Amino acid sequence: MGSFSKPDLIQIPIIDFSKEPKALVRGTEGWHLLSQRVREACETYGCFEVVYAKISAHQRAEMFSAIESLFDLPLETKRKTFSTNPYVGYAIDVPHIPLYESFGIEDASSVDSIKHFTDLMWPTGNDHFSQSISSMVGGLEELDYIIRRMILDSYSLLAEDIIPCKYLVRGTKYKAPSMGDYSMGLYAHTDKYLLTILAEEQVRGLEVLSKDGQWIPLSPSPNSFVVLVGDLFMAWSNGRLRSAKHRAMIQGFKDRFSFVSFAVPTEGTVIQAPQKLVDQQYPRAFKDFDSMNFIRFSYSEEARGLDSDKQVYAYAGI
Numbered sequence: 001m002g003s004f005s006k007p008d009l010i011q012i013p014i015i016d017f018s019k020e021p022k023a024l025v026r027g028t029e030g031w032h033l034l035s036q037r038v039r040e041a042c043e044t045y046g047c048f049e050v051v052y053a054k055i056s057a058h059q060r061a062e063m064f065s066a067i068e069s070l071f072d073l074p075l076e077t078k079r080k081t082f083s084t085n086p087y088v089g090y091a092i093d094v095p096h097i098p099l100y101e102s103f104g105i106e107d108a109s110s111v112d113s114i115k116h117f118t119d120l121m122w123p124t125g126n127d128h129f130s131q132s133i134s135s136m137v138g139g140l141e142e143l144d145y146i147i148r149r150m151i152l153d154s155y156s157l158l159a160e161d162i163i164p165c166k167y168l169v170r171g172t173k174y175k176a177p178s179m180g181d182y183s184m185g186l187y188a189h190t191d192k193y194l195l196t197i198l199a200e201e202q203v204r205g206l207e208v209l210s211k212d213g214q215w216i217p218l219s220p221s222p223n224s225f226v227v228l229v230g231d232l233f234m235a236w237s238n239g240r241l242r243s244a245k246h247r248a249m250i251q252g253f254k255d256r257f258s259f260v261s262f263a264v265p266t267e268g269t270v271i272q273a274p275q276k277l278v279d280q281q282y283p284r285a286f287k288d289f290d291s292m293n294f295i296r297f298s299y300s301e302e303a304r305g306l307d308s309d310k311q312v313y314a315y316a317g318i
């Protein structure tokens, strides 16, 4: 008798940073094991789900309530955040993705930068907004540093190889599709910076492309974040880490909110793979390049005509 078995659903790795608190101390056996798992996940999938209870459910709920209040502002107020800096400011009416609306806030780990943004949106002040965003960004900055330090350790690199970063954050609202049908919220792309850490509120929607071309729908648990390798990190690693292509697909009758932090190398950072990451199996794959110039390129007409994951190869590939 034949039997039918369901094809295995591929899942991205889930790495628990909260089970063993000592494992987040560098030099311990636990740290070493987590570092290997993080590296393997980033090389194979370009992403993983991290369980990280140090950012509390309360912090997360406060941040999402702040983000929702931002989208509730009148359109003319939201439009005041227009910026010519790539990926900064308010975006709506983006071609082909009518459900999408987002805010990019630059230098978000600076209290002054968040205050400036808050004052622009709420001239009479909104401490709840600035405090909940700053608190969340503080937590994400710590998490980003731990992950990037683990990756360095897993390649036996030194602390000085870590790239100093600022943080760009993006809050996104996806309007529920009018008939609730499975619809494109954000088209497939790779992120441009070093590392992305993403939180979503209740409604699922993020999908990641596997190496063999299957879209994997993610359903992170309420105290998890999704971590994604971006183009700059992939290039810095000489192509060892995978820059994961992902998209947002929206279904059902509830609006979806997500909050993302991007680790942005400070102005003037040159992306150059450390010598240890270059060998016969991985000959040098990219010319040295200025990270910000690549970001500007990725925002240009020329780059928009390319597939997102090809942009960094077009810009700096050897």
Ligand SMILES: O=C(O)CCC(=O)C(=O)O
Pocket (backbone or CB within 6 Å): 170, 172, 186, 191, 198, 200, 205, 206, 246, 247, 248, 257, 258, 260
């Ligand atoms: O909202 C999401 O789940 C994805 C957002 C995203 O990929 C981005 O902002 O780059």
Ligand SMILES: [Fe+2]
Pocket (backbone or CB within 6 Å): 189, 190, 191, 246
């Ligand atoms: Fe993304």
